[in-house]
Structures are given as C-alpha cells and as structure tokens.
Amino acid sequence: MTKETQVSITVIRRLPKYYRYLSELLQKGINRISSQELSKLTGFTASQIRQDLNNFGGFGQQGYGYNVEELHKELGKILGLNKEYKAVVAGAGNLGNAIANYGGFKDAGFDIIGVFSRYYKDLPFDMEGLEVRDMSELEDFIKDNNVDIGIITTSKDNAQKVADIYIKSGIKGIWNFAPVDLVVPEDIVLENVRLSDSLYTLSYFLKGLGK
Amino acid sequence: MTKETQVSITVIRRLPKYYRYLSELLQKGINRISSQELSKLTGFTASQIRQDLNNFGGFGQQGYGYNVEELHKELGKILGLNKEYKAVVAGAGNLGNAIANYGGFKDAGFDIIGVFSRYYKDLPFDMEGLEVRDMSELEDFIKDNNVDIGIITTSKDNAQKVADIYIKSGIKGIWNFAPVDLVVPEDIVLENVRLSDSLYTLSYFLKGLGK
DNA sequence: TAGATTGTTAATCGATTAACAATC
C-alpha cells in the first residue's frame, strides 16, 4: 500500500537484532539512544544503522538520537510483532516438541495451537500437555482455526508432503526446519532454519583453526 | 598454511547447500554435473557457482563439468566434515534434548558425548537414554574428554556463564542457541542460531502480504 | 575434430561507509 520501495533482505535480517537490543534498553529504563551507541551494542556501523532505519522512516531527531520506546514500537510494527499469529507444528519428534513448548514464541505473538504427527498411535514420548493429533486431521484443523503459520519439523522425506497440505489448506507462511528446499508458490512466505548448515559453517572455521 | 586468501563468509554459507545437493546426486548415482545443472538445483547462477568453487581450487574440467564424487569429497574436506568432533550440550531443556538426540549430527561427524544441566536434581523430563550431568562437572568433563564444540541451549541469562566455562576449559567452537550476543575471545569460533530472528523475518514478510 | 564447459577477467550491480548540510 505504501510506496515504500522493496527493502533488501540483508536489511530485514538486521532488524531483529535492533529490536532485541531496544527491548533490553527499554527494560533497563533507558529512553534515548544515538546511532553511535547502538553501533557499540550491535557491532553495525552508526552509518549503517541510520541507513537501515531510514528505509522505514525518519524515527530519529537531530541532535538527540532515537527515542528507545518509540523506535522499539516502530520496529515491532515493521516486523509484524504487534499482530497475533496462529501456528501449527507438523512433526512431533524432539525438535517439534522443543518448538511447540518454547514459551518465548507465544510471548512474541506466535501461538502454537496444534501439533500433528504421523505416528500418533505410538508416540515415543509425552508431549508435555500439548495434545498431539493425527496428521490426517491437519487440513481441517488449519481451515477451521484460520492458522497462519505452518511449522515443519518432520524428517526431510515428509517435509514436502506436509508443505503441500499447508499450501492446500490456505496457510500463508511456512517455517521449515527440515533440510530440504521446499517448492512453494510465490505468494507463500518460506523461512528456513538450516541447523546442519549452521553446524557445517562452524566446522569450516574450526578446521581453519587447525583442529 | 595455504596461501588461500580469506574466503568471504557469504561464499562459505553457500557451501553446505552445494554439499547437500552433491550428496543427493551421489545417492542417485549421478557422477557428472555442470555448473549450469547445479544452478538449476540450487538457484545460484552458474557463474556464481564456478566463482565460489574456484576459491578453493579448480575442481572442474573444461567441456565436462564436475565429477560429483570428487567435488562432494572436496567440499566435505573444505567444510571439515572428514573430521570427528566431540561436542557437549549445556542446557537440558526441550531444545537441548532435541539437539542431543538428533542422529543426523552424529552421522556428519559431530558426536555429542555429554549433556549438562543446572537442574540435574529434578529434571522435568527423561532425556532418552542420554545421561544428564550436573553443570558443576562440565569443566572437568571437557578437559578429560578433549571436547571440541560446546553447544549452548540454556536460557539467555545463563548463556554467557556457560560460554565462559567453555572458554576456560579449552573448547574451540561454540554453537549458541540462546538469544544473546556472547562475548568470546577472537580465537574461539562462534556460530549462532537465532530462532526468533528467523521467526521475526517470517513475520515481516507475512505482514507484507497484508495479514 | 567440434562441442561443451570450465576458469578467470572485466563489467555491473548492490551494499557499506564516509561526509556533511540540515536541524533539533
């Protein structure tokens, strides 16, 4: 709706870090911060910080800096954290369990309202209060509850199948933990978490150390 | 030791994807691939792929392309996946549990040989066969077993304390899941997994969809 | 050999940094 020209993904991926530090400052009761101070905290240059923020508007004030509370609120809006999202998890293994039970997402407005598994009949462990449903109910559940986000913590072999169900059911965003590149229509937002890629990167630099 | 001039982090982070597709090709019994075909698979341009690989050597052959098995092996070496690493997990919550029990890391040469918790006395759930030790034993355990990698799945409040123990004990790499920026000496390799950053990024694009 | 595809140099594009006038 705004004329706002496409902001680059590199900028977007820095926003959560700004948001995190602003949350801390807010908690500490600090109500003013300059790009230079924010630079010390985040490790980004002051210049870059000002450039980044100015993609979304002039939140600062010359000679003063930025108001912590205001900037925090604005970044929250930009990231969509002022909204409530409903999410489901498909794949009730250890990782699905961890994601479904991590309280921090709920606090940020992401409410996980269902967990689904193919192995409903004999799950290997207790899901800690969260009722685990059979995968066959996934589609109806999403439609009935207007679920926004589908989380995939299945094995890589089942991930695309689950994604297809998500897409068919009208989900808008997929948070994928399976190590596959999912095929999704372009109006579906896909965000991948690549745990082994991250570990391999660590390994690369360890090797450089001569280990 | 090699004269190899510092390869940029953006290149490094693409390597695991190449490696993943080459593993797949290998499994399918395909033994030859061109940069153009690899481009179709990965979504990177053929030109970029050739540039990336040539940071590490000329693995291809004019008129032919790349030998899948050879390139796979070379990338494995570059990423350090031909080595064995010992790792420990600090923080035996849901996420620590998931990481410690995920078999895939073991297969890639990362052996998690210990799990540590502050709440050893009354862990809220069973750790599935993995013995959970008290945090007080962490330092000696690392020294006695020559542990390479320390994984942090504690709350953010305890993460730096754990990192300090890791550093003191001689660990070389830290894989951090806690949402804090850890302070570590520069000879320690630090790799962060930012789950909420990833979720916030998803949220940003969902919002753009008008949700 | 003719065709294909690399390795590499040069051109382009985008992102970061520097600089400074505007202004609180």
Place this chain on the structure above:
DNA sequence: TAGATTGTTAATCGATTAACAATC
C-alpha cells in the same frame, strides 16, 4: 546559541553477473 546527531547524498568497497579465451 552551541553542540550533537540525524537524514541523505556521494564515494568506496565487495559481491554478482557477463563474457570469452583456454582446453578437455
């Protein structure tokens, strides 16, 4: 007002893409 710090333009740097000679 004087000092500080933004917003923004210009300069630099780095990464991606294009092009093509080398060569299998």
